[in-house]
Amino acid sequence: MIRKAKYNDTASIQNLICIFSETGKVLFRSFDEIRENISSFWVYEKNDQVVGVCSLKRGWGRLVELRSLGVDPRYSGQGIGTKMIEASLKEAMSTDCDELFVLTYAVSMFKRLGFSTIDKAKLPHKVWNDCNACLHQENCDETAMVLSLASLRQKKAIQTLPTAAAI
């Protein structure tokens, strides 16, 4: 079951993020940071355990970032990661942001979900402040990918237009 995170998920979220931050796949998040931003997290719960996590970060102007995506390796390949991305995308669509971006190693996965690769230099400079907490720092080999929320909204609006016959 996918759901928004609650305060008492903080420790489970942090444990999960730590598995991946140790290898630089996601950025480390402190307990306090997760707790303060708990409303930005989604979790995937299975058998009363948090086995997937993902969050949306605002504050980049018209961009919103999908970050802290991780699935417990014991549950990988079951579609949980995809569901977490889809839930985040749905939430991003309800904001006033124009683009959803991600810095990732899972390029083929995001490509399949409609993201495309962009030059990292096109992201706002302040995004890189967060990289001080990353193992790789200036040797960043992640790929920046974006999905246009504006075009998705337009497509949706066109799909919901009444057909000529219905007018």
Ligand SMILES: CC(C)(COP(=O)(O)OP(=O)(O)OC[C@H]1O[C@@H](n2cnc3c(N)ncnc32)[C@H](O)[C@@H]1OP(=O)(O)O)[C@@H](O)C(=O)NCCC(=O)NCCS
């Ligand atoms: C990436 C991750 C979230 C995928 O979670 P998951 O629940 O296994 O994903 P899904 O089951 O929805 O898999 C979707 C597809 O993506 C593929 N995929 C998974 N991880 C991938 C990766 N690192 N690179 C490319 N493709 C990947 C899967 O093989 C699967 O493909 P298939 O449908 O053809 O079999 C998970 O492997 C993980 O936590 N990785 C470590 C942390 C990380 O890299 N996070 C991404 C940071 S943005």
